[in-house]
Amino acid sequence: MANSTKPNKNNPMNNIDDWEDNLIERYPDPETPAKEKEEFRNYVDSERVDTVREFYRINHKYQTYDFVCKKEQEFLKFNRKEMSLWEAIDFLNTLVDDSDPDIDLDQLQHLLQTSEAIRADGHPDWFVLTGFLHDVGKVLCLFGEPQWAVVGDTFPVGCQFSDKIVYPDFFDANPDSTNPKYNTKYGIYEPNCGLDNVKMSWGHDEYLYQIMKDYLPEPALYIIRYHSFYSQHREGAYTHLMNDKDIEMFEWVKKFNPYDLYTKAPKKPNVAELKPYYEALVKKYLPDTLKF
Numbered sequence: 001m002a003n004s005t006k007p008n009k010n011n012p013m014n015n016i017d018d019w020e021d022n023l024i025e026r027y028p029d030p031e032t033p034a035k036e037k038e039e040f041r042n043y044v045d046s047e048r049v050d051t052v053r054e055f056y057r058i059n060h061k062y063q064t065y066d067f068v069c070k071k072e073q074e075f076l077k078f079n080r081k082e083m084s085l086w087e088a089i090d091f092l093n094t095l096v097d098d099s100d101p102d103i104d105l106d107q108l109q110h111l112l113q114t115s116e117a118i119r120a121d122g123h124p125d126w127f128v129l130t131g132f133l134h135d136v137g138k139v140l141c142l143f144g145e146p147q148w149a150v151v152g153d154t155f156p157v158g159c160q161f162s163d164k165i166v167y168p169d170f171f172d173a174n175p176d177s178t179n180p181k182y183n184t185k186y187g188i189y190e191p192n193c194g195l196d197n198v199k200m201s202w203g204h205d206e207y208l209y210q211i212m213k214d215y216l217p218e219p220a221l222y223i224i225r226y227h228s229f230y231s232q233h234r235e236g237a238y239t240h241l242m243n244d245k246d247i248e249m250f251e252w253v254k255k256f257n258p259y260d261l262y263t264k265a266p267k268k269p270n271v272a273e274l275k276p277y278y279e280a281l282v283k284k285y286l287p288d289t290l291k292f
């Protein structure tokens, strides 16, 4: 059965990936000619702009420190489903966009376009694998989670929200903004305490990191955990919370980002042809099943 994404109050976007149009507008590919950028702007219709804005309005309102603690307790028990990575990807692919099933790429196609571009540039195999699985945490949607608790830019909670985060004014409705415990530059954290000690807003990034943390090399884990942390990897807004290791590892997060954002091509990868390579790669690093 298709898990279609009929928009409703809690899920304003037609497609859970519509927020990425906003990302490409915010951070256009430096290699795309100006004319194509203009065409892209015309393609992103105003209705979609409004639904993405509404998505961020609720995301910024409800992603509080307490909310993240609650979600960690709920999901880091990993008692929902045990699946191989392939089963997880098949499961994720049941997320169907009703509005535009022909134009939009499915989740497997996005993963393969990302990983194939990494592979074509001759990067190490763990980096290719990271591209291939980086969004599998979006299965949260299929566990009934609202869009605003699965996708979108992530940011630290427990300290001041940076005005470098997209739609910063929407944080006015977040109770942490007026809580003196959480609304100072450092909040509950120490200067340069390291991101491992910092709670991030809840979504597919942190969830998948927690599933993968015993299996992949450290740079891969940083990519998975922080790939939506645009206010840092693009804007440098939270360097005051990072330690030397974070700074070093964020070079990988930055290296990954263009593969995530700019590889969406209309040409669909040939899944059958690519499968043997990815089967071997998955086997090399991951156990037969993973707990979700």
Ligand SMILES: [Fe+2]
Residues within 6 Å of the ligand: 134, 135, 204, 227, 228
């Ligand atoms: Fe993602």
Ligand SMILES: [Fe+2]
Residues within 6 Å of the ligand: 110, 134, 135, 260
């Ligand atoms: Fe992605």
